[in-house]
Amino acid sequence: MILVAGVGYSHLSDLSFGPQLVERLQTMEWPAEVQIEDLSYGPITVVQWFQDDPGRFDRAIFAGAMQRGRPPAMVTRYEWDNAQWSPEDVHQRVTEAVTGVVSVENTLVVAGYFGLLPARTSVIEFEPVDVEWGLELGQFGKQRLNEVVDAIRDDVFLEAEHTERRQTFNE
Amino acid sequence: MCFKNLPVEFDADGRPYLKEDIPDPYATDVSPSMNGGGVQTLTRDQIEDLLERNGHIEQKNFDPVTRVAGALAFHSVVDHEQRKVIESRSVATLFRGYEIIMMGRDPRDAIYITSRACGVCGGVHATCAALAIEMAIGVKPPPLGIVIRNLLLALEFLYDNPLHLFLLAGPDYSEVVVRRTNPELFERAEKTGAPNAEVHGYATVGDIMRDLNPLEGSLYLEAIGMTRIAREAYVLIGGKFPHPQTVVPGGVSATVNLTTFNEIYLRLQQFFDYSKRVVTIYDDLCNFFYDADPKYRDVGRTTANLIDSGIWDDPYAYDATYENCNEWGEKRWATPGVIINGELVTTKLQNINLGLEEFVEHSFYEEWDGYRFPTDPAGAPLSPHHPWNKDTKPRPQAPNWREKYTWSTSPRWDRQAMDAECTARLWNTAVAQKIPANPYIEATGHSLKLLIPEGRMPEMELEWHVPDVWNAFERNRGRAYSVAYTAMVAMNVWQQGMDLMKAGETAVSTKFEIPKKGVHLGVGFWGAGRGFLTHHVVIEDGVCSNYQIITPSTTNASPRDPWGLPGKYEEAVLNTPILESSSIADFQGIDILRAIRSFDPCMPCTTHVHTDRGVITREVNTCACGLEH
Numbered sequence: 194m195i196l197v198a199g200v201g202y203s204h205l206s207d208l209s210f211g212p213q214l215v216e217r218l219q220t221m222e223w224p225a226e227v228q229i230e231d232l233s234y235g236p237i238t239v240v241q242w243f244q245d246d247p248g249r250f251d252r253a254i255f256a257g258a259m260q261r262g263r264p265p266a267m268v269t270r271y272e273w274d275n276a277q278w279s280p281e282d283v284h285q286r287v288t289e290a291v292t293g294v295v296s297v298e299n300t301l302v303v304a305g306y307f308g309l310l311p312a313r314t315s316v317i318e319f320e321p322v323d324v325e326w327g328l329e330l331g332q333f334g335k336q337r338l339n340e341v342v343d344a345i346r347d348d349v350f351l352e353a354e355h356t357e358r359r360q361t362f363n364e
Numbered sequence: 365m366c367f368k369n370l371p372v373e374f375d376a377d378g379r380p381y382l383k384e385d386i387p388d389p390y391a392t393d394v395s396p397s398m399n400g401g402g403v404q405t406l407t408r409d410q411i412e413d414l415l416e417r418n419g420h421i422e423q424k425n426f427d428p429v430t431r432v433a434g435a436l437a438f439h440s441v442v443d444h445e446q447r448k449v450i451e452s453r454s455v456a457t458l459f460r461g462y463e464i465i466m467m468g469r470d471p472r473d474a475i476y477i478t479s480r481a482c483g484v485c486g487g488v489h490a491t492c493a494a495l496a497i498e499m500a501i502g503v504k505p506p507p508l509g510i511v512i513r514n515l516l517l518a519l520e521f522l523y524d525n526p527l528h529l530f531l532l533a534g535p536d537y538s539e540v541v542v543r544r545t546n547p548e549l550f551e552r553a554e555k556t557g558a559p560n561a562e563v564h565g566y567a568t569v570g571d572i573m574r575d576l577n578p579l580e581g582s583l584y585l586e587a588i589g590m591t592r593i594a595r596e597a598y599v600l601i602g603g604k605f606p607h608p609q610t611v612v613p614g615g616v617s618a619t620v621n622l623t624t625f626n627e628i629y630l631r632l633q634q635f636f637d638y639s640k641r642v643v644t645i646y647d648d649l650c651n652f653f654y655d656a657d658p659k660y661r662d663v664g665r666t667t668a669n670l671i672d673s674g675i676w677d678d679p680y681a682y683d684a685t686y687e688n689c690n691e692w693g694e695k696r697w698a699t700p701g702v703i704i705n706g707e708l709v710t711t712k713l714q715n716i717n718l719g720l721e722e723f724v725e726h727s728f729y730e731e732w733d734g735y736r737f738p739t740d741p742a743g744a745p746l747s748p749h750h751p752w753n754k755d756t757k758p759r760p761q762a763p764n765w766r767e768k769y770t771w772s773t774s775p776r777w778d779r780q781a782m783d784a785e786c787t788a789r790l791w792n793t794a795v796a797q798k799i800p801a802n803p804y805i806e807a808t809g810h811s812l813k814l815l816i817p818e819g820r821m822p823e824m825e826l827e828w829h830v831p832d833v834w835n836a837f838e839r840n841r842g843r844a845y846s847v848a849y850t851a852m853v854a855m856n857v858w859q860q861g862m863d864l865m866k867a868g869e870t871a872v873s874t875k876f877e878i879p880k881k882g883v884h885l886g887v888g889f890w891g892a893g894r895g896f897l898t899h900h901v902v903i904e905d906g907v908c909s910n911y912q913i914i915t916p917s918t919t920n921a922s923p924r925d926p927w928g929l930p931g932k933y934e935e936a937v938l939n940t941p942i943l944e945s946s947s948i949a950d951f952q953g954i955d956i957l958r959a960i961r962s963f964d965p966c967m968p969c970t971t972h973v974h975t976d977r978g979v980i981t982r983e984v985n986t987c988a989c990g991l992e993h
Contacts, residue, residue: 241592284535284578285430291527291591292433292966293483293606306579 195349196253196311198232200297207321207334211257211297217342224353236290236303243309252352253310254345256317257297258334263320266333268341273314275305317341366710369396369779372718372745380718382745390747392723392926396779398667403935405928408766411441411451420445424953427455429960431532433484434458434967436921439765440937440956444948449956452930452937453765454921456772456967459728463756466911471497471878471903472613478899478913479607482966484527485892486606487520487598489899489913492888496899497613498684500886503876507679508869509615511861514676514697515628516602516611517891518854522635523594523605524893525786525847528964529642530576530587533840536958537649538576545944545954552656559651560644563821569652572645583645590638597631600624615873625861632854637819639848643826646844650837659943664836664936664959667705671777671919672788672896673716673889674700676853678800679860686741686887689713693889694798697805697853700889701792702777706834708795713889714744716777720898721749722914723774726767726923730757741885751900751912752885774922774931775914781925783834783932784896784916785963787842790828790849804852814848817855836936836962843964880906892916894964920963933960 197218199211215231223229228250232239243249255273263269278286283306286299297316304310319341323331330338366372371389372380382389406414414421420443427437435458441451462481466474474493479486491513498504505513528534535541542550554570566572575581595605601618602608610618653660676697683692693700693713701711702719710716717740724731732755735748746752763769776782793799794812806813814826828845831838864870888899895916902910922931930938936959944954 237588237591238595280579287579287588288431288532291484291531291588293486295483 194250195227195352196230196250197227197345197349198230198253198255200233200255200257200295200300202233202295204326204328206323206325206327206329207319207331208258208324210319210321210330210334210338213330213334214256214338214341217338218345221346224350226353226356227349232300233295235293235295236286236300239300240304240307240309243304244307247309250311252313254315254317254348255297255301256341256345257319258321259297259318260321260324261318265320265322266337267320268337269318269320270344271316273301273305273310273316275302275310278302278306317345366715367719367778370719370747380715380744389745390749395927398780398929403667403930403938405930405938406450414443414450415441418443418445421450422948424951424956426953426957426960428457429957429965431535431961432965432967433482433532434965436960436965436967438933438937438956438960440953442942442951442953444942444951447942449937449940449942452934453769454772454923454931454933455763455770456921458967459758459760459771460913461758462913463911464758466908468907468909470906471500471901471908474899474901474908474911475611475613476607481913481915482606482892484524484606484966485520485894487516487602487608487611488890488892488897490608490611491517492890492897492899493901494611494613495684495888495890496886496901497903498886499686499888500884500901500903501613501876501879502684503614503874504682504684505615505874506869506871508620508861508864509872509874510677510679510682511857511864512601512616512618512620512872513611514857515854515861516598516608516616517675518850518857519594519598519628519632520606521786521850521893522847522854523591523598525843525850526587526590526638526642528893529646529840529844529847530583531578532964533958533961534576534583534587535578536954536961537573538578538581539570539573540577541954542573545946545952548945549656553652556652558648560648563644563824564641564648566645566648569648572649590635593631593634597628600627612873614876617873620872622862622865625858625865629858632851632858633817633819635847635851636817637821639816639851640821640824640826642844642847646841650841653837657943659941660837661833661835663940663943663955664839664962665939666783666834666932666935668703668834669705669780669782670703670785670788670791670834671716671782672698672701672784672792673713673891673898674698674792675789675891676857679864686714686885689717689889694796695800697799697856698789698891699792699796699798701788701796702782703788703791704778704780706830708792711792711796711798714740714742716889717887718744718746719777720751720914721747721776721779722751722754722912723749723776723925725774725926726769727773728758728760728768728771729773730759732757737885751898751914752902752910754910754912756912770921770923772918772921772923772931774925775919776925779925779927781922781929781931781935782896782919783963784894784919785839785842786846786891786893786895787839788895789891790842790845791830794828794830802856804855805849812845812849814845814852816848816852836958839962878903878906883909892966894966895919915966917963917966921965921967933963933965936960936963
């Protein structure tokens with residue numbers, strides 16, 4: 194199974210990139226082995242969600258807005274590496290998590306520490322431009338959302354196709 | 365006598381009135397009486413002189429203070445020779461803008477907007493807002509609506525208190541921390557048998573400390589698991605956690621039936637045995653430190669001034685009116701009250717309200733001029749510094765220890781710094797002896813007896829005693845007993861709900877309308893897991909013309925007041941001896957941190973804080989703890 198997850202707060206313009214992405218993806222047709230989830234309900238609860246069915250996913254794609262001072266509206270994609278986080282970092286992220294902080298990063302740090310992420314976990318980050326209250330993404334956020342939707346679809350459909358071919362070949 | 369500093373007296377019938385013949389009754393030019401409490405502070409000039417002349421005196425800044433909710437920084441000056449703290453300043457580094465966001469809005473928005481003030485206790489803010497609106501517009505929920513609200517609050521605390529005990533403050537007493545700061549203490553703990561081993565299962569205090577280790581200790585991991593149980597029970601009615609969708613003025617908007625209650629009971633009962641273990645673990649831990657070195661009794665010590673507005677309403681007494689608040693307040697499962705220097709001085713909500721003032725001399729706000737409400741809705745005198753009269757006027761500027769240095773204000777009661785603490789609930793309830801008759805909780809006048817039902821472990825009586833010293837350890841111990849107390853209140857409330865449903869009293873809300881004309885005042889007297897919480901609202905022609913929130917952490921984290929007197933974090937740290945045995949080079953400041961964390965700081969608005977430059981969703985530290993002014 195492939196998990197495609199968005200993470201972020203609601204109603205904060207570009208900062209809500211993750212939940213907005215999930216909302217869009219959930220209106221589309223997907224291969225049976227793809228699960229779209231909004232995992233914006235707090236890292237500890239996400240950990241417990243994974244714990245309910247460990248090993249369910251072979252692969253995960255997490256997406257959301259992260260303010261890192263990159264060029265505005267930049268989209269970055271990278272493979273998640275949990276080894277970079279020290280126990281002190283993780284402990285601090287757990288503290289943040291239980292006191293209400295929701296972000297792609299602390300969700301991944303905490304879930305990763307507890308060994309719940311698939312070995313193949315990638316992250317798509319969007320550098321937000323509009324960070325005011327707002328029900329919709331800003332102009333650049335909307336544009337990037339379309340691009341990220343296309344990229345995710347290309348990615349998972351390609352993988353689904355390969356999987357299907359492999360299965361046919363093996364048969 | 366209720367008030368010693370405010371110009372308020374009481375007639376023969378107990379009605380408050382303003383003392384006569386005082387030209388400017390609420391002037392701040394006279395320093396208040398501290399009733400024998402208080403703490404010595406040095407001036408900035410003295411501090412700077414000492415820092416300049418003595419190598420053994422150094423600044424120790426914690427920016428941010430970790431393992432607390434939100435953005436808190438702390439500045440201290442430590443005298444390593446005398447082993448004491450000579451200066452302390454508490455700095456809330458982010459602006460709480462909810463008072464401004466609420467201006468001009470439909471009051472019902474307060475439930476959903478102010479809930480976002482905190483990522484832990486959103487439900488308590490939502491409910492506090494609903495209470496304030498109910499009072500302002502005159503709507504009383506049906507009994508089951510009140511009972512369900514009580515149950516939600518208890519479940520929220522069962523999430524909140526274990527978090528503090530084992531994820532936030534708990535690691536301060538863990539093997540990894542104690543080994544680093546006081547290795548001799550850990551050695552002693554390894555050899556010290558745990559008196560309550562039969563209950564909690566740990567043979568030695570060292571074993572307890574080991575399981576308090578962050579991330580790996582079983583107490584740490586178990587607490588994370590318990591949060592799930594409390595959350596699951598909460599969302600059965602609240603719909604969401606931590607921001608419920610079903611809290612409304614006049615009750616709740618959820619459909620609740622016997623199945624819902626049974627589902628909740630299945631989760632609630634898991635806190636019976638957990639309570640027994642939590643309490644006995646903290647009893648053994650606190651007593652171990654006292655025995656190891658009696659000076660630990662001074663860590664985080666403050667004058668025992670505590671305030672609480674009481675929580676968990678009587679479904680038949682609560683009528684949402686200000687006029688009757690003294691009566692319905694005293695029938696709560698946690699009695700409202702103010703403790704000054706260890707003595708209970710009032711249990712009346714009106715007195716609690718009249719005594720409240722908020723000062724901004726050392727906060728990043730401008731003073732306000734208005735004095736719109738010289739009296740409360742019952743005609744009793746209000747200060748111009750009272751929340752109903754306050755105008756929030758933020759004024760960001762460079763921090764300066766002599767002037768303004770924090771976004772927290774200085775709430776005071778009768779012009780004294782108060783500890784807004786969940787232990788205040790135990791203390792008031794124990795001493796006042798007004799708690800309704802029930803099978804689980806007994807107030808003795810000096811203690812609170814808690815009869816915890818059988819789970820896998822047998823039935824057990826726990827007894828919390830009014831402490832003879834008020835310090836970091838007693839705050840933590842009180843929070844541990846609060847888990848048991850909350851669980852037993854929840855049991856009583858749960859039984860009330862079942863009885864109501866069996867009797868066919870299944871209505872959970874009352875219809876209401878927001879009046880389109882006129883001025884209406886309301887106050888929500890409620891509580892967060894940490895302690896005292898109020899929301900004051902003024903509804904004018906259908907919208908909020910004023911909204912003021914005093915959270916427990918605003919009260920506890922407050923800076924100096926107009927008389928230069930410190931807030932509670934500051935006082936607690938000033939009284940804290942340095943008992944850490946590590947070298948100056950490796951000084952961690954653990955005693956200072958234990959003092960601060962014992963308050964369970966929650967600097968609301970770490971998330972969703974609005975600034976002129978946008979919304980902050982993750983902590984940004986702007987503290988200037990090292991500044992030299």
